[in-house]
Amino acid sequence: MLTNTLENKALADDELMAAIDIGSNSFHLAIARLDHGEVRKVVSLSEKVQLAAGLDEHNILGAAAERRGLDCLSRFVARLDSVAPERIRVVATNALRQAKNADDFIKRANEILPKPIEVIAGREEARLIYLGVSHTNASSDKRLVIDIGGGSTEFIIGQSFDPILTESLQMGCVAFTQQFFADGQITASDFDKAIAAARKKLLVINGRYQKTGWSSVVGSSGTIKAVRNVLVSKGWADEQERITYQGVKNLKKLLIDIAHVDDIELEGVKEHRQSVFPAGVAVLLAIMEVFGIENIIYSDGALREGVMYDMLGRFTSEDVRERSVQALVKRYSVDKRQAKQVVSTSHRLFEQVQAPLGLTNDDADLLRWAAFLHEMGLAISHSSYHRHSAYLLEHSDIPGFSHIDQKRMAQLMLNHRHKLKADMLEQTHLIGGDQLVYLCLLLRLAVLTHHSRSEYGAPTLQLNITDTNSWQLTVVKHSEHYAFLLQDLYAAVEQFAKWGVKLSIIPTQEK
Incomplete structure (x- = not known):
């Protein structure tokens, strides 16, 4: 059986933990305390950084975007004095997955952060998002969870706390803004092009998702939160304040009438989200059309909550x-x-x-x-x-x-x-x-x-370190069977030397 070396480090009630989400559009910091096995947020910060907007046509992250990101992380770190480093996780998503010079940013960021950055794969991001949603919105339903980010959109079908199907597609509000709304103009033609591009990507996964099926749909992320807020303020949500397909179609028409991102003054759309909002709406509308979705419940829990629940599991047997x-x-x-x-x-x-x-x-x-x-x-x-x-x-x-x-x-x-x-x-x-x-x-x-x-028991080995480049291995040769082992170990001496380590082999007889 596998043994987790952190099992003896379980969090106590009221102990703090934190997660930093280095997203393609925004960076987020969440600090929480453990309350009877549940994660309760006590600090939640978000800053628009738009790393994805700093990627050029060759996926090189520009100096300005890198500086915005480092400055933001410095401000986040100032809030982490009361959180032990081993209770902190820092995850990065699509922008740093795509950036060819991501290592440069990560190296500089790790000099600031108390814990190194973990760049997570798209499906791992999807798994963590589902974990955050399922703990925030408990349900036994088989659910489709959608998270529209800056550079990618994640899709998860799961039940209870277990994801069944996960996928991450290269479409997000920042990436689609650069492709279809770069000049700030909002036209019917721009919307149609963005929706068509999203539909093309969605058709690749639609068959598998329809076959698996779901009974309800949950959306997370800033884009879906903003859409839901606008629909509620306009009376376009349903009686349970869920996002509706007709409501999103109404919102598309409204944005086309507004005509420019600088003129978006809608209740629930923060100033920092205005420039990427039409692209996010286009992606959402394509998803609802292709998957045949009539309504979506909004969940406040997402990636950073999932990261903290996942970290909590690492301190236990889960x-x-x-x-x-x-x-x-x-x-x-x-x-x-x-x-x-x-x-x-x-x-x-x-x-x-x-x-x-x-x-x-x-x-x-x-x-x-x-x-x-x-x-x-x-x-x-x-x-x-x-x-x-x-x-x-x-x-x-x-x-x-x-x-x-x-x-x-x-x-x-x-x-x-x-x-x-x-x-x-x-x-x-x-x-x-x-x-x-x-x-x-x-x-x-x-x-x-x-x-x-061999089926025989292993020899007794004692490894001593006189200094980091000088190792001494004592082998208790209690069976003739291990004569071959000694030959292999003597041959290893030359190999260790190639890596600058002097390995000494000391055979002894069993007493």
């Missing part, structure tokens, strides 16, 4: 990452017995060197997951299976994991066998620093220990 790893083990028919042996040995080695190498509980989790999954590539081919494992880990949608976590695990896969190369050391260090280098070497030792796939 960490979705653990379930994801077990699902991958099953999907790729990983040899569970072998995996558990490698997990056990890697854990023992980790405990022996955690303090001198400055490793964290997060590092322990990463090593454990990689140990479970290091042979998943065998499902494709035995030849270079470590490369197949790395590719699958880096490029799959894995619930609970950020892009950087998947990249780090991929590096562990790539370097757990065969020759270690200098260029791989540089790449590994760039992705995860010294800690990831050490994890690669620990996994390598654990895999070597069980190279023979």
Whole structure:
């Protein structure tokens, strides 16, 4: 069974936690306290940054947009003094998924933030949005949840707290503003072009979603909130203050009559949203037309609430990452017995060197997951299976994991066998620093220990660190079966040296 190293760090009632959502249109900060298992927001801030508007035709993030983002994060950080860093998560969505120079922004932002940014995949964003909606609007209905963001729109069908179907499409209010309403003019022709473009994207997923079905529709995000507020103020919502298809059609006509974004003065549309509002309405109208939606309930809970509930799960036995790893083990028919042996040995080695190498509980989790999954590539081919494992880990949608976590695990896969190369050391260090280098070497030792796939018990290993670049491994050779292990370990000495670590092997006889 997988063990979460954070289980002993559960939040107490009234303890604070926080989430920062680096969106394509706006940045959001939410600070909440735990109240009898429920997340209660005590601070909620939002700033229009429009990172997506700062992307040029080559998806390069401009200096002005980067500066707006960094300045906003600096203001958010000033509000986080009372929140412990381990209770904070920072997630980034479509704009940083698309930006080719995202690493530059992330590096500068991480110098400001108490926790590093996690760039999450579109389907992971969808999962977290559903988690936020389902905790905010409890229901046993099978629901379709829609979240129109600045750069992408997420679609989730789920029931209770469990998502069934998730998807993220490249259409959002900022991106569509740049494509169809860039000059600020609002015309029937512009609307028709935007709706047609959205319909084309929606038709790709419509069949699967209609087949799965739903009984109610919930919308989250600033766009849907603004639409709902306008419809309520105009009397175009229904008696339950739900967004209606006819109401959105009325709103489209009203915007065309207004003719320019600078003249949008509608109750419920904040000034910072005026410029992207027509594009958001066009996307919403296309969704309602293609999916045949008559009304939508608005939910105040969305991504940042989902991030906090997901973080809450990480402090208990409900960490979705653990379930994801077990699902991958099953999907790729990983040899569970072998995996558990490698997990056990890697854990023992980790405990022996955690303090001198400055490793964290997060590092322990990463090593454990990689140990479970290091042979998943065998499902494709035995030849270079470590490369197949790395590719699958880096490029799959894995619930609970950020892009950087998947990249780090991929590096562990790539370097757990065969020759270690200098260029791989540089790449590994760039992705995860010294800690990831050490994890690669620990996994390598654990895999070597069980190279023979023997049914006999593992030898007793004692790893000592005289300094970070000098490791001493004592092997208690209690069976002749482990003569081959010693040969493998002696061969590893040369490989470790290529990464600047002097490995000494000390065999001893069992007393």
